[in-house]
Amino acid sequence: MIANRTPSITGQTGRPELLLIGGSLLTVIAMVCIVTFLLIRERASAQDAATRRATTIAQLIDADVLRTVELYDLTLQGLIAAAQRDELQNVSPQIRHLALFDRSTTARFKGDILLLDKHGEVIADSSRIEPKPGNFADRDYFLAHAFNRDMGMFISRPFKTRCDCDEADQWRISFSRRIASQTGEFLGVAVASLKLDYFDDLFKSLDIGTDSTLNIINSDGVLLAQKPYLQSDSVGKSFGNRPNVIRILNDRDGSGSFTSTSSMDEQRRLYTYSRVGNLPLTVMVALSSAEVFGTWRRTALLISGATGVLCMGLLWLTWLLARELRRRQRAERELAQLAATDDLTGVANRRMLDQTLRHEWFRAQRSGQPLSVMMIDADHFKAFNDRHGHQAGDQALKTLARVIGENVRRPADLVARYGGEEFSVILAETDSAGAQQIAEQIRQAVENLPWVDGAERAMTVSIGIATWTSASEMTLEQLLFTADKALYQAKEGGRNRVVVSV
Known part of the structure; x- marks a missing residue:
């Protein structure tokens, strides 16, 4: 490349005014940058202070609403548990009413708490011993539970009561839960309403x-x-x-x-x-x-009159800084991704596996959802490696990782190389039956692969599965040990099989 050359602005004739203009421009630009930076920082501080104030208000509301909803949920669960007790069918209405609604919240904005049968008819009412006849089969909360057996607690749209009373024009929302038999048959709905005056x-x-x-x-x-x-x-x-x-x-x-x-x-x-x-x-x-931004605007208007002409300079510098920051963040993300990826197979490495497993473990502890861990080991890999060479062995591991990844499709799940020819899969919110189904898909997909031309037999995998549920008392270490033990049983049982720990 040939550099373009420009004549010097200070030749033999000399142009000292250009130097003065240049120096003045540099000085003005420096002043504008400082002043504008201070204004931007003050505006950001004003916004941050307002955001913190608003966040505090939102958190106060969140805490109160969550506490109220938890009380309503406990009320509904207690009502459902009491309603399913057989001995209450033969007691007096007064005792049955007391047993059904002994957990009812006494909140000032509590509405009616009702027990509805599978047709939407009222069979129990917290406000009276003998419930007033009524049918709520057209309510959104009833329809939601009637046609969705997996629905948890449902929060309805706002509605007004149907009674001819002083509270008829008051807006309410309801919290409801499905009542089901042991076989999952829909038996009705427990519903409690909250006045929006709350x-x-x-x-x-x-x-x-x-x-x-x-x-x-x-x-x-x-x-x-x-x-x-x-x-x-x-x-x-x-x-x-x-x-x-x-x-x-x-x-x-x-x-x-x-x-x-x-x-x-x-x-x-x-x-x-x-x-x-x-x-x-x-x-x-x-x-x-x-x-x-009222105070900030008055300050900004006073100062910007003298410095507004040069604002584009600051915008340009800000753009350059933002571009460099984006480049740095992009580089950091790439480095973080490389640090979490196994070089050979392209799946997560052991470090990423440990971090994700601990994160999912604590999340499962909070939510109560099951957590399954799958240990996968390539059968007879050493013999395969010795017979076909290390290059074919590496390619086999890559293919095995790809097949596992193709059968573990949810973004929240993780496929990782545990070590050598062993892989691990974390399945969040997955019970043992779901994990076994995925494991069988992986086993069959691996078994059907044409691994090496002229190979005497295809490579297979043995898989061990362990699942934590809220009913179990195992630790994270025990969960991994149980999955590894199930893998050992799969190998002892003849390989090319899935063993689920019980």
């Missing part, structure tokens, strides 16, 4: 400032509560088609913040949102941007 009372003690709002929506974007109400009839309406709500509901993390314009009153606000545990409820704290 949220209004909860919001009263929270100060959010002027022109700001507190909102609670469900997973469909239906508004359950708001402070203050921007529209008198907004409760119970779906806002799932509004851009801000769509952005919040589509966030997989369930929490975050952003600044946007409200579609209800066209006010600019800083939205901070948080999903309430594992519930289909989201708390939104929308702070007025005018209040959040």
